[in-house]
Each structure stands twice: as C-alpha cells, then as structure tokens.
Amino acid sequence: MSSSSIGRKASNIVLIGMPGCGKSTVGKLLSEMSGMLFIDVDSEIEKSAGMSIPDIFLKFGEEYFRRLEAIEIYSAGAKSGAVIATGGGAVKLRENYRPLAENGRIYFIQRPILELSIDGRPLSEGADSLWEIYADREPLYREFSDCILEEGMSPEAAAEYIFNDFRSFTDEQ
Numbered sequence: 233m234s235s236s237s238i239g240r241k242a243s244n245i246v247l248i249g250m251p252g253c254g255k256s257t258v259g260k261l262l263s264e265m266s267g268m269l270f271i272d273v274d275s276e277i278e279k280s281a282g283m284s285i286p287d288i289f290l291k292f293g294e295e296y297f298r299r300l301e302a303i304e305i306y307s308a309g310a311k312s313g314a315v316i317a318t319g320g321g322a323v324k325l326r327e328n329y330r331p332l333a334e335n336g337r338i339y340f341i342q343r344p345i346l347e348l349s350i351d352g353r354p355l356s357e358g359a360d361s362l363w364e365i366y367a368d369r370e371p372l373y374r375e376f377s378d379c380i381l382e383e384g385m386s387p388e389a390a391a392e393y394i395f396n397d398f399r400s401f402t403d404e405q
Contacts, residue, residue: 243312244336245398248373250366251320252348253341254387259317261391266398269314273322276304285319298325306331320365323372332376337401339394340377344384 245262247255256272263270274285277300281288288297302325308316309331316336322328332338345362374380379397381390 242335242337242398242402243314244309244332245315245394246309246332246336246338247315247317247341247394248323248332248338248376249320249341250343250345250348250362250369250373253320253343254390255317255320255341257387258341258390258394259315261387262315262395265391265395266315269311270317271308271311271314272317273301273304273308274317274319276308277301277319280304301325302328308332309335311335321369323369323376329376333378337398338376338378339397340373340380341390342381342383347384 245259245266245268247259249255256274259270259272262268277288277297278284280303281300283291285297288300298321301319301322305318305322305328308314312335316332318328318332322332345366348362379394381393385393
C-alpha cells in the first residue's frame with residue numbers, strides 16, 4: 233500500500249483517525265464549506281443494518297461489523313465530490329485503502345488521546361483501551377493518509393486547513 237498521491241486524482245475528501253477525534257464534526261463543516269455531499273460511514277452502516285453500531289458489535293461481533301464497514305466504504309469511495317468520514321477502525325482492513333484512495337485525498341485527524349469522546353463506542357472503553365487501540369492503529373493511519381493534521385486543532389481550524397489543502401491539491405491535478 234502506498235500513501236503517495238502522485239498520479240492519483242482526488243475528488244473526495246476522506247477523513248480517518250481514532251474514534252471520537254472529530255471526523256464527523258469536521259466532515260460536516262467541510263461539507264458546508266465546500267458544498268460537497270457528506271457521507272458518515274458509521275451512519276450508513278447503522279442505516280443499512282437497521283441497528284446501532286454497539287448493537288451490531290453485541291449481536292454479531294467485530295468481524296461482521298468490519299464486513300459491513302467495507303461494503304459502505306466501497307460504496308462511499310465510488311462517489312465523486314464527497315466528504316467521507318470513516319469509522320475509527322476503517323484502517324484495520326487494508327482492503328479499505330483502495331476504494332478510499334482511488335478517488336480521494338486522505339486526511340488523518342489527530343487528537344490527544346485523553347480528549348477523545350468514547351460515548352457509544354464499543355471498543356473505546358476507558359483510557360487504557362484507547363492507548364492500546366492507538367498503538368495498534370496509529371501506524372495504519374499514517375500509511376493510509378496523504379496528509380496528517382497536527383494534534384489538537386479545533387474542528388473549525390481542521391476543516392479550514394483541509395479545505396485549503398484539498399483545493400490546492402486539486403488545482404495541481
């Protein structure tokens with residue numbers, strides 16, 4: 233897998249990062265700024281499954297959830313002109329890279345671990361668990377990403393930065 237954007241065209245903005253880092257919040261702001269369609273992969277999973285993500289984990293387990301996630305990522309990545317907020321674990325399946333990267337520029341949103349929201353997140357129970365998840369996923373976030381945002385940016389600052397970077401990137405294509 234290569235995170236190089238050379239030779240790639242991007243019409244989608246893709247947001248990755250830890251659960252609770254603000255992908256959905258930043259994505260909505262970007263959608264408002266750009267006029268692009270906003271797709272929240274976790275919300276799409278809940279719609280298609282007809283139940284919440286915690287309920288999917290409880291009833292069917294993480295493997296089943298990851299299969300649903302891969303389907304929704306493939307669908308979102310096939311769109312053009314969208315802001316896509318992935319789930320925090322989207323990077324766990326390397327097969328998710330291609331549908332996100334083929335038509336998108338991928339931004340890794342960093343947030344200090346102790347500032348992450350963990351409400352309603354089945355795998356993020358407590359600070360120790362968050363550190364373990366971060367240690368496991370951080371290298372994958374870096375591999376997937378075309379651009380890494382500094383830790384601790386406000387959602388508004390992150391959206392502004394991404395919007396300007398994406399415009400510069402697409403102007404160069």
